[in-house]
Amino acid sequence: MLALTHARLIDGTGAPPRDEATVVIAEGRIHSIGEPPPADARVIDLAGRTLLPGLIDAHVHLSSLALPQPEMQSRNLTPDLQAYGLRYVSRQMLEAGLTTVRDAGSYGRSLFTLRQAIGLGLCEGPRLVLCGQIVAATSPGARAFAGMYREADGPDDMRKAVREQIRQGADFIKIMATGALTVPDEDINPAQMTLEEVRAIVDEAHRMGFKVASHAEGLDGIKLSVEAGVDTLEHGEMGYRDPQVLEAMAEKGVILVPTLCVFEAVANAKASFPQWMLDQAKRLGESALKTVGAARKAGVMMAMGADAGPHGENARELVKMVEAGLSPMEGILAATHIAARACGLEHEIGAVAVGWAADLLVIDGDPLQDVRLFTQSERRWLVIQGGKVVAGRAMRPNL
Numbered sequence: 254m255l256a257l258t259h260a261r262l263i264d265g266t267g268a269p270p271r272d273e274a275t276v277v278i279a280e281g282r283i284h285s286i287g288e289p290p291p292a293d294a295r296v297i298d299l300a301g302r303t304l305l306p307g308l309i310d311a312h313v314h315l316s317s318l319a320l321p322q323p324e325m326q327s328r329n330l331t332p333d334l335q336a337y338g339l340r341y342v343s344r345q346m347l348e349a350g351l352t353t354v355r356d357a358g359s360y361g362r363s364l365f366t367l368r369q370a371i372g373l374g375l376c377e378g379p380r381l382v383l384c385g386q387i388v389a390a391t392s393p394g395a396r397a398f399a400g401m402y403r404e405a406d407g408p409d410d411m412r413k414a415v416r417e418q419i420r421q422g423a424d425f426i427k428i429m430a431t432g433a434l435t436v437p438d439e440d441i442n443p444a445q446m447t448l449e450e451v452r453a454i455v456d457e458a459h460r461m462g463f464k465v466a467s468h469a470e471g472l473d474g475i476k477l478s479v480e481a482g483v484d485t486l487e488h489g490e491m492g493y494r495d496p497q498v499l500e501a502m503a504e505k506g507v508i509l510v511p512t513l514c515v516f517e518a519v520a521n522a523k524a525s526f527p528q529w530m531l532d533q534a535k536r537l538g539e540s541a542l543k544t545v546g547a548a549r550k551a552g553v554m555m556a557m558g559a560d561a562g563p564h565g566e567n568a569r570e571l572v573k574m575v576e577a578g579l580s581p582m583e584g585i586l587a588a589t590h591i592a593a594r595a596c597g598l599e600h601e602i603g604a605v606a607v608g609w610a611a612d613l614l615v616i617d618g619d620p621l622q623d624v625r626l627f628t629q630s631e632r633r634w635l636v637i638q639g640g641k642v643v644a645g646r647a648m649r650p651n652l
């Protein structure tokens with residue numbers, strides 16, 4: 254048993270913080286909150302520190318690696334080397350306090366293999382919520398990201414594509430309702446799928462017990478996705494132009510993952526993209542900020558998703574969401590409870606609650622006073638996954 258004492262507790266439910274909290278962990282789960290530590294428990298005193306659920310990123314692309322050195326980008330690595338790249342980025346995620354990530358599209362079966370490797374104890378990484386390949390219409394994006402898409406056309410083929418992802422072990426279905434900002438031959442309008450196609454996907458996925466995440470940047474795709482009943486809307490930057498669609502999202506409980514970091518990442522990647530794309534990213538980024546504000550007003554749930562990386566700097570997205578108008582507590586919820594909902598794991602992770610998995614993060618100081626603390630490695634004091642200490646400054650006291 255492990256007892257964490259004297260913590261300032263932000264439990265991820267939106268409840269006000271509690272001071273002097275004691276949380277006891279047993280067999281990988283939260284055993285008790287607010288009860289004195291059992292005599293045989295190992296005690297860690299968290300005075301001056303804040304205890305929260307481990308962070309959850311609801312939209313990343315782990316197999317895109319997003320390593321700092323350009324020569325280490327995944328397309329430049331041999332398959333053997335890519336495995337080491339994945340091992341590296343998954344460790345970076347843990348170091349950053351992320352105990353779960355939802356991957357929104359990966360190359361081949363690389364992440365299913367990574368998950369297997371983590372399960373076998375061959376390497377360490379966050380809990381992985383996977384979609385396998387992205388279900389998309391025949392489109393330029395599938396050429397630009399060869400191996401990451403499963404092209405399909407017509408409702409029956411879409412249904413088959415959904416079944417294929419389930420067959421290979423996916424936890425949810427990701428679709429491209431519109432083109433992507435970073436694909437030269439695509440536009441965010443019109444929608445790339447028909448309403449009939451998206452309906453078939455949602456019907457098949459829901460029938461089998463899987464959620465649907467829809468990449469939808471332009472309004473046509475956003476409206477069609479919400480109408481068809483998707484569970485999460487990815488990017489969604491033009492949503493501010495249609496208050497009714499935001500209201501419908503709030504009413505239906507569709508979660509928006511605004512991925513604010515990706516617009517800035519593209520706008521700043523002068524070496525990788527043509528000028529018109531940098532300009533467009535800047536414009537769409539401004540729209541995304543407006544949409545976060547409008548969505549908040551409309552009561553839409555929002556989850557943190559850093560998308561493009563660099564992996565390990567995901568909490569920058571939380572900071573951006575707060576800069577866009579969320580309160581610090583709302584930002585924390587976006588990175589914990591709401592992100593857990595996006596993963597379909599809200600009864601397992603994303604809150605410090607009795608019976609929940611003991612995936613926890615300890616921050617030096619109070620992130621409600623300054624959410625930038627999440628982005629500072631020296632402030633990440635302890636990362637606990639399944640009741641085990643896996644990362645954090647407390648593990649390297651000499652630094």
Ligand SMILES: [Zn+2]
Pocket residue numbers: 312313314357560
């Ligand atoms: Zn993405």
